[in-house]
Amino acid sequence: MLRYTIENMTCGHCVATVTKAVHGLDPSAAVRADVAGRSLEIDTGATSEVVSAAIAAAGYRVTPV
Numbered sequence: 001m002l003r004y005t006i007e008n009m010t011c012g013h014c015v016a017t018v019t020k021a022v023h024g025l026d027p028s029a030a031v032r033a034d035v036a037g038r039s040l041e042i043d044t045g046a047t048s049e050v051v052s053a054a055i056a057a058a059g060y061r062v063t064p065v
């Protein structure tokens with residue numbers, strides 16, 4: 001499981017955008033978001049580097065936890 005803090009994930013629209021970015025890499029990834037905690041958990045076979053690059057490309061400030 002990958003865990004990130006995403007500073008500017010502030011609403012459901014952000015969650016949808018981030019989730020879409022992750023599913024672009026791995027359509028079967030399980031994405032769990034906590035907007036209040038600015039945290040994201042992802043079950044995926046993709047590497048953390050690739051996933052965080054995709055999230056960053058979607059416009060989010062992502063930090064691995």
Ligand SMILES: [Cu+2]
Nearest residue numbers: 010011013014
């Ligand atoms: Cu938002």
